[in-house]
Amino acid sequence: MTESYSDPEIAAQAENGQRLNLLGLPRRRLAEVLEPFVDKPYRSTQVYRALYERGVTDLAAMTELSKDLRARLARRFVIRSPEVAARHRSADGTEKYLFRLADGATIEAVDIPDGRRRTLCISSQAGCALACSFCVTGYWGGGRNLTSAEIVSQVMALRDQPQAGTHGLNLVFMGMGEPLLNLDHLRDALDILTEQISRRRITISTAGVVPGIEALARWRRRPRLAISLHAPDDERRERLMPINRRYPLRDLLAALSRYPLEARERLTFEYLLIRDFNDAPADADALVRLLSRLPAKINLIPLNPDPVLGADMRPPAPSRVEAFRRRLKAKGMTATVRKRRGDDVSAACGQLRVPDREPRGRRSSAAQTRQMAATLRPALGPSRR
Numbered sequence: 538m539t540e541s542y543s544d545p546e547i548a549a550q551a552e553n554g555q556r557l558n559l560l561g562l563p564r565r566r567l568a569e570v571l572e573p574f575v576d577k578p579y580r581s582t583q584v585y586r587a588l589y590e591r592g593v594t595d596l597a598a599m600t601e602l603s604k605d606l607r608a609r610l611a612r613r614f615v616i617r618s619p620e621v622a623a624r625h626r627s628a629d630g631t632e633k634y635l636f637r638l639a640d641g642a643t644i645e646a647v648d649i650p651d652g653r654r655r656t657l658c659i660s661s662q663a664g665c666a667l668a669c670s671f672c673v674t675g676y677w678g679g680g681r682n683l684t685s686a687e688i689v690s691q692v693m694a695l696r697d698q699p700q701a702g703t704h705g706l707n708l709v710f711m712g713m714g715e716p717l718l719n720l721d722h723l724r725d726a727l728d729i730l731t732e733q734i735s736r737r738r739i740t741i742s743t744a745g746v747v748p749g750i751e752a753l754a755r756w757r758r759r760p761r762l763a764i765s766l767h768a769p770d771d772e773r774r775e776r777l778m779p780i781n782r783r784y785p786l787r788d789l790l791a792a793l794s795r796y797p798l799e800a801r802e803r804l805t806f807e808y809l810l811i812r813d814f815n816d817a818p819a820d821a822d823a824l825v826r827l828l829s830r831l832p833a834k835i836n837l838i839p840l841n842p843d844p845v846l847g848a849d850m851r852p853p854a855p856s857r858v859e860a861f862r863r864r865l866k867a868k869g870m871t872a873t874v875r876k877r878r879g880d881d882v883s884a885a886c887g888q889l890r891v892p893d894r895e896p897r898g899r900r901s902s903a904a905q906t907r908q909m910a911a912t913l914r915p916a917l918g919p920s921r922r
């Protein structure tokens with residue numbers, strides 16, 4: 538039987554004679570690939586539910602299908618998910634998972650319980666080329682985009698732990714990689730995930746990829762948006778985040794001012810507090826001025842130190858963090874301080890790494906910019922500057 542597929546990725550796999558991975562296909566595309574094989578359209582709904590609601594990892598276990606149909610499907614399809622290679626549990630209950638992907642790359646995801654709520658921090662790329670100077674993932678350098686199967690699998694593996702439940706579950710794309718440089722696979726993954734978790738409980742965090750923000754603005758089922766800001770001016774932001782050279786604050790804030798929000802929805806700005814760098818009262822004032830025209834809330838994150846970041850990258854004293862928060866509040870800005878979680882197992886913000894690869898290490902800012910430009914060029918088109 539010869540099948541033709543409208544999806545180029547699926548068509549390429551079929552042409553190469555590979556068994557197609559069913560995992561990661563959203564509802565409509567799953568129905569399309571199964572259509573030539575099933576006798577009734579509702580069979581694809583049965584497969585969809587088995588995959589994503591029950592987390593079935595073997596076609597043979599889909600006993601709602603006849604034995605004959607399971608055998609026919611197994612000749613053409615496979616359910617392939619990354620293997621959980623290691624788990625590390627923090628004293629505070631945070632759990633970090635290391636996944637090994639089919640090509641040997643590794644990624645990490647973190648499960649953060651908090652009372653009756655639970656937040657899963659998910660990776661979107663294996664590594665990251667954006668080279669933020671405060672981030673261990675960036676220190677290790679660029680990797681590849683994760684497929685939708687690899688994204689969805691992280692959520693399902695963490696979601697389906699026996700001690701856990703889906704009640705109060707939040708997803709944050711704040712793990713390894715820049716999600717808005719992986720829009721196609723992210724969108725497929727979110728098509729699946731938003732059928733189970735409200736999009737209001739899902740947050741995409743970006744370093745400020747302006748074309749990605751503009752693309753996200755056009756999505757119908759948009760998740761919440763968070764922006765890694767970390768400095769109130771271009772000069773210091775560029776030192777922390779080379780991407781600011783490509784998309785300076787003026788362009789970033791202009792894109793955010795056009796971003797559609799629902800009633801009472803606000804943009805979250807993450808602001809890493811680094812001792813003697815961006816933690817002065819004048820910095821809080823500058824931050825308020827910068828964000829004054831946007832519906833914004835600020836999440837302050839005292840830097841999580843790590844040996845690879847160098848001795849000069851330290852968090853401020855807790856009293857200074859609190860003074861910064863109070864100053865923002867006094868000027869009418871909603872600001873919270875993120876609790877440090879999982880730092881004893883290197884699972885805290887900015888600490889996720891790729892342990893079995895040689896680090897790219899610290900590079901000159903020119904080298905960082907070259908690598909970042911090479912990553913951004915094919916994804917985003919010509920420079921805007």
Ligand code: SF4
Pocket residue numbers: 665666667668669672673674675676712713714715744
């Ligand atoms: S902070 Fe995010 S965007 Fe920056 S290097 Fe780390 S993973 Fe990449």
